[in-house]
Amino acid sequence: MDSPHVVILPFPAQGHIKPMLMLAELLSQAGFTISFVNNEQSHRRLDQAAFRRRCPGIEFLSIPDGLPPDHPRTGPSTVDLFFSTNTVSKPIFKNLIASMSRPPPACIISDGIMSFAIDVAADLGIPAITFRTFSATCTWTYFHLQKLIQEGEIPVLQGSDEDMDKLISCIPGLENIMRRRDLPQICRLDPENPILKFYVTESSKMTKASALILNTFEELEAPAISHLRTIFPAVYAIGPLQTASKSSAASYNSSSLLQIDQSCLSWLDSQPSRSVLYVSFGSVIVLNRDQFMEFWFGLVNSEKSFLWAIRPDMIWDENGPSKVPEELIMGATERGRIVGWAPQEDVLAHDAVAGFLTHSGWNSTLESISVGKPMICWPVIADQQVNSRCVSEMWKVGMDMKDICDRSTVEKLVRxxxxxxxxxxxxxxxxxxxxxxDSVREGGSSDRNIKKLIEDIKLLHSTKNASRTIID
Structure with a gap:
């Protein structure tokens, strides 16, 4: 019998592509044929050769995302992809899937915010599985956006600390955890804002999928996963994906859309054990110059060594991206090191690294959790506010400094x-x-869920083959 064919469609951003590529590797290692569909820009930037060497069963395809070639597709402009992909990419994706016959897909696994793929799958009679690249807790929170609007909790207006620290009571399981300031950043928008409406719609459309995949593990988020099982017929918690795959380090490096500076690992080799703070605000977050300077002086004043990944487009002023002042780069050499982009998993696992100052993106959070490195959280957008609250209050693996950006706070928390x-x-x-x-070891919860996902996809494939035989 021919191998199952799975189509995987991520949202075109680094933090979404990475875990879905790791899933693609796991399925390829199980003997599946994978069609991995990126937008044209990500397709060109991805190190496809590295994946083909490890997993020849993965074929990389591309479709346009509807934005001009010179569109930055990062920082504040990332949201433009929400609307362009739904209008431009949808019919092209449908034509691509309809043309596949070697063999036809057993299922389509699409990003939770690319739910137009669920419509395409339904039109073509193909099972659809949704992969939400957020935490289970944040995914559960997003399913309550409409209820939060109805309860008057949205928009969250920046008021007194007392107002912002009021507990949210309408999300089951989170009544004593989530405050107004911990809701996703989009909850600070007006209910009529197109971005908030987009997320409300996408969350609703996700429920049409036959199953949900999450990059988390049962022991970390059992209550939220249990709640999500009331919505989906099947939920597969298969993380941490970076430790589930035997080739995780290679997967991480070759899934990066940014040029990685490996030299920082040699620098870490020369540092004492647990003496360095790793700092990264991810692949999308931008800081204005004032915010950057507050973090800079907080780090310097702490008198602790640091490694800071500063993307070329991370600092913005009124004219767009701006460079790190040369005198600061020179001044960092005594105690710190600046790189454009770091091999993050290798850095976090390094013995010299004691902790992580992070934007609380889910990939970064899970990577830090997996190697036992505590966090200082400074969330900005999307799921990051929820993640940072979980880190500080639910899991007790870090400190949360959301809505604060001053050098004295940075210095204190670093110390x-x-x-x-x-x-x-x-x-x-x-x-x-x-x-x-333990979750990804033989017999662990995620290992069992990965194997169940593989078996269920094989069943979809065999059922489709049987139906095709009867029709023939």
């Missing part, structure tokens, strides 16, 4: 983390890292 002043955090990071590793 607290680097000097081990929070014993509760240090204890939790070790315990949860152990659970993360």
């Amino acid at each position: 607290d983390l680097m000097e081990g002043r929070r014993e509760d955090i240090m204890k939790s990071t070790v315990e949860i890292a152990g659970l993360a590793q």
Whole structure:
């Protein structure tokens, strides 16, 4: 019998492409044929050769995303992709899938915010599975956006600390955890805002999928996963994906759309154990010059060594992206090191690294959890506010400084983390890292879920083959 053919469609951003590529590798290692469909820009930037060497069963395809070639597709302009892909990419994707006959797809696995693929799958009679690249807790929160609007919790207006710290009571399971300031950043928008409407619509359309895949593990988010099982016929918690795949380090590096500076690993080799703070705000977040300077002086004043990944487009002024002042780069050489982009998993796993100052993106959060490195969280957009609250209050593996950006706070939290002043955090990071590793070992919860996903896709494939035989 021919091997199952799976089509995978990520949202065209680094943080979405990476976990879906890791899933593609796992399915390829199980003998599946994979068609991985990127937008044209990501398709050109991805190191496809590295994946083909490890997984010859993965074919990379591309479709246009509807934006001009010179569109930045990063920072604040990333949201333009929400609307262009739905209008321009949808019919092209449908034609691409309809033309596949070697063999026809057993299923389509699409990003949770590319749910037009679920419509395409329904039109073509193909099962659809949705992959939400957020945490289970944040995914559950997004399913309550409409209820939050009805309850008057949206828009969250920046008021007093008392107003912002009021607990949210209409999300089951999170009544004593989530405050107004911890809701996703889009909850600070007017209910009529197109971006908020987009997420409400996408969350609703996800429920038409036959199953949900999450890059998390049962032991970390059991309550939220249980709630999501009331919405979907099947939920597969298969993370942390970076530890589930045997070729995870290679997967991470070759899934990067940015040029990685490997030299920072040699620099870390020369540093004492647990002496360096790793700093990265991910592949999309931008800082204005004032914010950048507050972080800079907070780090310098802490008198701790740091490694900071600063993308060329990370700092913005009124005219767009701007460079790091040369004098700051020169001044970093005494205690710190600046790189354009780092091999993050290797950095976080390095013995010299004691902790992580992060934007709380889900990939970064899960990578830090997996290697037992505590976090200082400064969330900005999307799921990051929810993640940072989970880190500080639910899992106790870090500290949350959302809605604050001043050098004195940065200095204090860096000292607290680097000097081990929070014993509760240090204890939790070790315990949860152990659970993360156990989940992907033979017989662990994620290992079982991955195997169940593979078997269920094989069943879809055999059912489709049987139907085709009867028709023939």
